[in-house]
Amino acid sequence: MRTARARHYLMCRPTHFDVVYSINPWMDPTKPVDTPLAIAQWERLREVYLNLGHTVDTIDPVPGLPDMVFAANGATVIAGRALVARFRDAERRAEGPAYHDWLRDNGFPELRTAAFTNEGEGDYLPVGDWLLAGTGFRSDPRSHDEAQEFFGRxxxxxxxxxxxxxxxxxxxxxxxxxxxxxxPGAFSPGSRAVLERLFPDAVRASAADAAAFGLNATSDGHNVVLPQNATGLADQLRDRGFNPIGVDLSELLKAGGSVKCCTLELRRAH
Structure with a gap:
């Protein structure tokens, strides 16, 4: 039996969403973006969370920051402590102070901005007692030591x-x-070996489901919200006792983001 646990999320309405620059392979400024559709898809995701019993706070979108909708990149929050992002790309750097100020004003006094490039929960995912940390394209590997010192895990x-x-x-x-x-194909051979050692019973997503951004998902321990086109992954999750809930965030995928990118988990101190 899988057990759901209510979560506390922070999201940012894509009021100013657009693709006007390219900082990842998914972004093509020559392709038109339907901002009202992006907003409608985002509202549906928020509704799914509320219907599951989760708490959803929102941060005000800032004009001129079209990627601010991707709240997961704003910080990493564990046990009430918040390490605020330091973005690699100039186009997104102003998002860090906006998330810093929101966290400071909403009950997270133990916070600081990362000294090294660190793109929040985009590259940091708590699993049990560990903090899995990605590098290679965005977050500086030196930020891993910084996060370990700050969170003590x-x-x-x-x-x-x-x-x-x-x-x-x-x-x-x-x-x-x-x-x-x-x-597996997203990781170096050594990192694949680490994942196999730590999580021998992991669900391994196919290339097709990964390309549908199926792994850009959120889970409360039972319900897994993921892009609706990742049908093979949804079947695997169902076989493992999870309840997959597919949503359409195709407009936001034009900027290289989906369910998890839109969702920053606010983990309070226990």
Whole structure:
């Protein structure tokens, strides 16, 4: 039996969403973007969370920051402590202070901005007592030591090697305290060996489901919200006792983001 646990999420409405620059392989500024459709898809995701019993706070979108909808990149929050992102790309750097100020004003006094490039929960995913940490395209490997010192939990560094999966949360998702799903092809041989050692019973996603951004998902321990086109992954999750819930975030995928990218988990101190 899988047990759901209510979560506390932070999201940012894609009021200013657009693709006007390219900082990952999914972004093509020549392709038109339907911002009202992006907003409608985002509202549906928020509704799914509320219907599951989760708490959803929102941060005000800032004009000129079209990627601010991807709240997961804003920080990593564990046990009430928040390590705020330091973005690699100039186009996104102003998002860090916006998330810093929201966290400061909403009950997270133990926070600081990362000294090294660190793109929040895009590259940092708590699983049990570990903090899985991605590098290779965005977050600086030196940020792994910084996160370990700040959170006081062991950090497991994982090397990403496929530019289509430029953040850890595009290639791996935490399903519960002991279980992950991941796409082996996104990782270096050594990192694949680490994942096999730590999670021998992991769900391994196919290339097709990974390309549908199926691993950019959220889980409450039972319900897994994921892109609706990742049908093979949904079947695997169902076989493992999870309840997959497919959503359509196709408009946001034009910027290389989906369910998890839109969702920052606010883990309070226990």
């Amino acid at each position: 062991p950090v497991i560094g994982l090397q990403l090697v496929d530019p289509d999966y430029y953040h850890l949360d595009t290639a791996l998702t935490a399903l519960d305290e002991n279980t992950v799903a991941y796409h």
